[in-house]
Amino acid sequence: MLKLSKKSEYALMAARYMAIKNHGNAVTAKEIADNYKISFELVSKVLQNLAKNKIAISFQGVKGGYTLKKNPFEISLIELIQAVEPDYQITDCLRSESPKNECSYSDCCKIRDPLAEVQRKIDKVFYETKLAHII
Amino acid sequence: MLKLSKKSEYALMAARYMAIKNHGNAVTAKEIADNYKISFELVSKVLQNLAKNKIAISFQGVKGGYTLKKNPFEISLIELIQAVEPDYQITDCLRSESPKNECSYSDCCKIRDPLAEVQRKIDKVFYETKLAHII
């Protein structure tokens, strides 16, 4: 209930780790998983999502891994979260694929527009908080 | 994922309904359930929670029902949400029953304090948005 998913947490943790450990080599999924003792497969997926969303760059093969594409002051939490959770809206009827004015309740619940405003403010918080701020 | 629960939605909807329909009598759970075509039992529970949390007053017996205790400008969304979702924190380690510095990750994920700041900002949004604003 209004909680970040593990995927989002892992995205923040992984991004933070990459921001800090910028020793020459790229950081591997295994390194992050071992460091925090979390599922390697999940972290891998998260990192793949970060790469797909141009937040990280991936290098394949031996000596491969990931590095951040931008500097930590230019990466906002909303980017990291949306990379792993494309729809993170506080209510279904605000989701992107939801047709305008769709409301599952009879005669409409009428609170959609005010909630959209709340959503904008929450987005703003996650936009203005940068990776650099969680380091 | 960062989504309001149905309970929270119902709390907002029910509170809004009470704020608008203040015809002499109290509003019944049945009336609200019928109006939005949502589960009577669930709305009942939500209304009971609002009463327990001093947001609404309940009247038992025939002609019973609920009315709001305060005016809609004095009821914030955070009150309504917390009435039905006592712990609505964005991450487990920020929850009230969580001992300070508890972190499920090896060597700690280190993002707890910055996230607490994010949480405060989100709380502020829900505190500053009043029932009157969603009418």
Added chain:
DNA sequence: ATAAATAAGACTATTATAGTCGGGTATAAA
């Protein structure tokens, strides 16, 4: 008395999240 309403807790069903597994591709280095 009766009917309409809240109160409360146990129970079940459904859905979302978290986590696993298997097969594939790319590449540095021996």
Added chain:
DNA sequence: TTTATACCCGACTATAATAGTCTTATTTAT
């Protein structure tokens, strides 16, 4: 050119959280 390491990706399963139902008790106006 073989091998080991690491990314890529989709399907699958298990678990947990949410949503919804059922039952019984209590209150109270008529």
